[in-house]
Amino acid sequence: xxxxxxxxxxxxxxxxxxxxxxxxxxxxxxxxxxxxxxxxxxxxxxxxxxxxxxxxxxxxxxxxxxxxxxxxxxxxxxxxxxxxxxxxxxxxxxxxxxxxxxxxxxxxxxxxxxxxxxxxxxxxxxxxxxxxxxxxxxxxxxxxxxxxxxxxxxxxxxxxxxxxxxxxxxxxxxxxxxxxxxxxxxxxxxxxxxxxxxxxxxxxxxxxxxxxxxxxxxxxxxxxxxxxxxxxxxxxxxxxxxxxxxxxxxxxxxxxxxxxxxxxxxxxxxxxxxxxxxxxxxxxxxxxxxxxxxxxxxxxxxxxxxxxxxxxxxxxxxxxxxxxxxxxxxxxxxxxxxxxxxxxxxxxxxxxxxxxxxxxxxxxxx
Ligand code: DAH
Numbered sequence: 001x002x003x004x005x006x007x008x009x010x011x012x013x014x015x016x017x018x019x020x021x022x023x024x025x026x027x028x029x030x031x032x033x034x035x036x037x038x039x040x041x042x043x044x045x046x047x048x049x050x051x052x053x054x055x056x057x058x059x060x061x062x063x064x065x066x067x068x069x070x071x072x073x074x075x076x077x078x079x080x081x082x083x084x085x086x087x088x089x090x091x092x093x094x095x096x097x098x099x100x101x102x103x104x105x106x107x108x109x110x111x112x113x114x115x116x117x118x119x120x121x122x123x124x125x126x127x128x129x130x131x132x133x134x135x136x137x138x139x140x141x142x143x144x145x146x147x148x149x150x151x152x153x154x155x156x157x158x159x160x161x162x163x164x165x166x167x168x169x170x171x172x173x174x175x176x177x178x179x180x181x182x183x184x185x186x187x188x189x190x191x192x193x194x195x196x197x198x199x200x201x202x203x204x205x206x207x208x209x210x211x212x213x214x215x216x217x218x219x220x221x222x223x224x225x226x227x228x229x230x231x232x233x234x235x236x237x238x239x240x241x242x243x244x245x246x247x248x249x250x251x252x253x254x255x256x257x258x259x260x261x262x263x264x265x266x267x268x269x270x271x272x273x274x275x276x277x278x279x280x281x282x283x284x285x286x287x288x289x290x291x292x293x294x295x296x297x298x299x300x301x302x303x304x305x306x307x308x309x310x311x312x313x314x315x316x317x318x319x320x321x322x323x324x325x326x327x328x329x330x331x332x333x334x335x336x337x338x339x340x341x342x343x344x345x346x347x348x349x350x351x352x353x354x355x356x357x358x359x360x361x362x363x364x365x366x
Contacts, residue, residue: 121342122354132256133233140210141198171217189216199234204329235333245313264280273314278311288304308344312333
């Protein structure tokens with residue numbers, strides 16, 4: 001029952017003391033129940049409000065009606081009581097929220113939203129490319145980033161000291177001199193060694209794509225990074241022709257960049273393919289025209305074409321390293337840079353952005 005100020009009939013000191021005691025007990029209980037700011041305001045108003053606050057009622061019900069001879073006695077007690085009530089109210093207002101109130105769960109509050117992460121644009125691009133080939137029936141193979149000279153070069157038909165090795169600025173592991181050359185370790189410069197590792201384990205038919213990290217000794221700038229990603233492809237079976245290679249890559253480029261994109265194959269050289277080709281796609285920025293916005297297209301340097309990947313028919317010498325019969329099987333291989341494709345697809349102007357972990361860049365791909 002909430003405390004109400006009683007009317008007094010008996011104004012004797014003993015009766016007064018009893019009434020004061022009851023009132024102080026009531027304010028003690030009520031101040032203990034104060035938890036939050038709303039409680040504090042209600043508590044203060046109930047006890048101190050000029051109009052109808054408890055102290056005002058004490059004045060009206062105890063002091064005013066007191067008989068003349070008791071006035072002094074009542075007045076003294078009411079003054080003391082006033083001071084005590086004010087002190088109690090002040091203490092309650094200064095009170096910090098209790099631990100219990102703080103830990104209480106307020107289910108009406110909105111929850112804490114945790115930002116959902118986004119797939120990194122390189123991983124997303126890698127998955128997109130792999131997805132195109134999965135739809136053509138290819139499986140995924142992977143291999144080690146720390147590779148031997150044998151798998152990175154020799155078995156891919158780069159003989160020791162062959163100048164083609166110079167095109168891949170290689171990071172070698174230290175203290176390998178005591179090993180034979182083919183066993184020396186390096187950071188793989190391309191995903192092509194996984195072609196060899198797969199053919200060693202499996203007989204044809206083979207249709208695989210190989211995503212992964214590669215390293216080159218290139219100083220970082222807007223278009224170079226010492227670490228980047230490639231996706232390799234390998235198809236080996238009977239009667240595979242250069243026409244199959246062209247059809248496959250033309251389809252893949254259309255799937256990645258849109259069906260308007262054209263492909264063009266130009267002769268090139270890689271030790272592990274013969275013949276080899278560089279693949280260009282028609283410029284996705286100017287539609288292959290070479291000019292846009294009334295000027296030269298800067299993306300294709302006004303040529304209308306963008307060079308994108310290397311490919312070719314697997315060199316018969318390579319089959320020799322994995323005990324395939326070069327007279328019976330034929331196949332093609334290709335390799336592309338994931339960053340290069342992501343840069344084109346998303347219009348990114350600096351490869352370093354992919355590796356700096358800046359959330360302002362990355363969250364655009366959410
Ligand atoms: N491994 C080559 C490089 O990193 C790219 C490449 C070219 C891969 C032709 C291939 C290929 O499989 O057939 O420069």
